[in-house]
Amino acid sequence: MNAKTRKLSQSLPLGRRFGLLMRLYFGALTKKLEQLDIDRHFSILILIEDSEEGFCNQQYLSNTLNIDKTSMVRMIDYLVGKGYIRRASNPEDRREHRILLTEKAHRILPRIHRAINDLNSKATNGLNTSQLKQFYKDLDLLAENLAHEPRHTIIMNLEKAKSTRK
Amino acid sequence: MNAKTRKLSQSLPLGRRFGLLMRLYFGALTKKLEQLDIDRHFSILILIEDSEEGFCNQQYLSNTLNIDKTSMVRMIDYLVGKGYIRRASNPEDRREHRILLTEKAHRILPRIHRAINDLNSKATNGLNTSQLKQFYKDLDLLAENLAHEPRHTIIMNLEKAKSTRK
DNA sequence: ATTGATAGTTTACATTGCCTACTATCGGTA
DNA sequence: TACCGATAGTAGGCAATGTAAACTATCAAT
Numbered sequence: 001m002n003a004k005t006r007k008l009s010q011s012l013p014l015g016r017r018f019g020l021l022m023r024l025y026f027g028a029l030t031k032k033l034e035q036l037d038i039d040r041h042f043s044i045l046i047l048i049e050d051s052e053e054g055f056c057n058q059q060y061l062s063n064t065l066n067i068d069k070t071s072m073v074r075m076i077d078y079l080v081g082k083g084y085i086r087r088a089s090n091p092e093d094r095r096e097h098r099i100l101l102t103e104k105a106h107r108i109l110p111r112i113h114r115a116i117n118d119l120n121s122k123a124t125n126g127l128n129t130s131q132l133k134q135f136y137k138d139l140d141l142l143a144e145n146l147a148h149e150p151r152h153t154i155i156m157n158l159e160k161a162k163s164t165r166k
Numbered sequence: 167m168n169a170k171t172r173k174l175s176q177s178l179p180l181g182r183r184f185g186l187l188m189r190l191y192f193g194a195l196t197k198k199l200e201q202l203d204i205d206r207h208f209s210i211l212i213l214i215e216d217s218e219e220g221f222c223n224q225q226y227l228s229n230t231l232n233i234d235k236t237s238m239v240r241m242i243d244y245l246v247g248k249g250y251i252r253r254a255s256n257p258e259d260r261r262e263h264r265i266l267l268t269e270k271a272h273r274i275l276p277r278i279h280r281a282i283n284d285l286n287s288k289a290t291n292g293l294n295t296s297q298l299k300q301f302y303k304d305l306d307l308l309a310e311n312l313a314h315e316p317r318h319t320i321i322m323n324l325e326k327a328k329s330t331r332k
Numbered sequence: 333a334t335t336g337a338t339a340g341t342t343t344a345c346a347t348t349g350c351c352t353a354c355t356a357t358c359g360g361t362a
Numbered sequence: 363t364a365c366c367g368a369t370a371g372t373a374g375g376c377a378a379t380g381t382a383a384a385c386t387a388t389c390a391a392t
Contacts, residue, residue: 008216011279012209014286015191017305018184020232023349024309025181027317034318040378043178050174059339066186071379073341095339095388113177120180123311127304138293138301139183143190145289151193152200189380206347225370234349239372241348261357261370 025123032115038082041075042112045084048101049109054088057096084108191289198281204248207241208278211250214265215275220254223262250274 030039043065048056062072076099079085084105090096101109124132196205209231214222224242228235242265245251250271256262267275290298 008213010286011212011216011282013191013195013282014289015188015195016209016231017309018188018191021305021308021312022181022184022188023232024312024315024317025179025184028312028315029179029181030318031316039318043182046177047174050177057339065182066189068380069340070342070381074379093339093389097340116177116179119315120176122315123180123308125311126307131300131304134297135301135304138297138304139187141292142187142289143183145291146187146190146194149190149194149285149288150197151190152196152205223370235371236351236373237347237349259358259370263371 025119029115029119032119033112036108036111038079038084041079042116044075044079045101045105045109045112046116048085048099049105054098054100056099057090058099059096061099191285195281195285198285199278202274202277204245204250207245208282210241210245211267211271211275211278212282214251214267215271220264220266222265223256224265225262227265 026040029042033039033042044061047061047064051060058069058072058076061067061076062069065072067075076085076087080087084102086100086102087097088100090098124135127135192206195208199205199208210227213227213230217226224235224238227233227242228238233241242251242253246253250268252266252268253263254266256264290301293301
C-alpha cells in the first residue's frame with residue numbers, strides 16, 4: 001500500500017486476473033453441484049449433449065474445449081468410471097470412439113445447466129444487457145489477440161483439493 | 167456445429183473462458199521472456215519491487231497475489247535458487263522473512279515490465295480507452311460477485327511443460 | 333503392399349493448490 | 363514469570379493436469 005501501489009494492478013500480468021476468476025468460478029460451481037458424485041468435467045457432458053447424437057469423438061471434445069488429448073483420455077475415463085458416459089467404437093471408422101451419454105447423465109444434466117446458468121448470471125450481476133454483450137465480445141477479442149501471439153506451452157490445472165470422492 | 171451449437175458458448179461455464187485466456191496469456195508471456203533463466207513467478211518480483219523497501223514478507227505476497235502460503239514457500243525457493251531474491255529475517259519480528267530483490271533481479275525487471283506492458287496492450291488491442299476502462303471494471307465486478315459465492319477450494323496450476331531448466 | 337496421417341492410449345514428468353502437522357516467535361494476560 | 367492464542371514460515375503428501383514421447387490400430391492414397 002505504498003505510493004507506487006496505485007499502478008500495481010496495471011503492472012501485473014493481465015493473465016493473473018483471469019486465473020483468479022477461473023478459480024473463483026469453478027470453486028463456486030463445484031460447491032453448487034456438490035451433491036452430485038462428480039465434481040468436474042461438467043463441460044464435457046454438456047458438449048456431448050450438444051453435439052449430434054453419436055457424432056462426438058474424443059478429438060472433437062479436445063479441440064472444442066481446448067484440452068489436450070491425453071488429458072481428455074483421463075477425463076473420459078473418469079466420467080466413464082462414474083457411469084455418465086460410455087465409449088462406442090464407430091463402425092464407419094474403427095479408430096474413433098464415439099462418446100455417448102448414459103441415462104444417468106441425462107438425469108443430472110438439467111441440474112448442471114441450472115447451476116451454470118445461475119452462476120453465469122450471478123457472476124455478471126450488475127451488467128446490463130448491452131454491457132454484458134460487450135463484455136463477452138471483449139473476451140472473444142482478447143482470446144483472438146492472444147491466440148496470435150507466439151507462445152510457449154502452458155499448463156492449466158483445475159482440481160478440487162479435498163477430493164474425498166474418487 | 168449442429169443446430170444447438172449456437173447457444174453452446176452460453177451453456178458452458180464462464181470460468182472456462184478465463185482459464186483459456188490465462189493459458190494463452192502466460193504462454194505468450196513465457197515466450198516473450200524465454201531468454202531469461204526463469205520462466206514463471208514474474209509477478210512476485212514485481213510485487214516485491216513495488217512494496218516498500220524491505221517491508222515485503224511472504225504473507226503479504228500470498229495475500230496480494232492470492233497464492234496460498236505453502237505454494238509461496240516453493241515459489242520463493244525457486245526464485246532464491248535462481249538468485250533473484252533473498253530472505254532476510256526481520257530483527258523487529260523474528261518470525262518474519264523480509265523478501266529482498268537482488269542486483270540480478272533489478273537488472274531484469276525492466277525487461278519484465280516491458281514484456282508485460284506490451285502483452286497487456288496487445289491482448290486488449292481493439293478496445294478504445296473507455297472500453298478498456300469498462301473492461302477492467304467488469305473484471306473487478308466479476309471477481310467481486312464470485313468472491314461472495316460459497317465455494318469449494320479449487321486449484322489452479324500454471325506451469326511450463328518443457329522445463330529443461332531447473 | 334507400402335506409406336503417411338489420424339484416433340486413441342500409456343507412461344512419465346513437473347508443477348500447483350490444498351491439507352495436516354510442525355517450529356519459532358510474538359503479544360497479551362493471569 | 364508462565365501460560366495461551368495467534369501469526370510467519372516450513373515440510374511432506376495428495377490429487378489433478380498439460381505436455382512429451384512412444385506406441386497400437388486404423389484409414390486413405392498410392
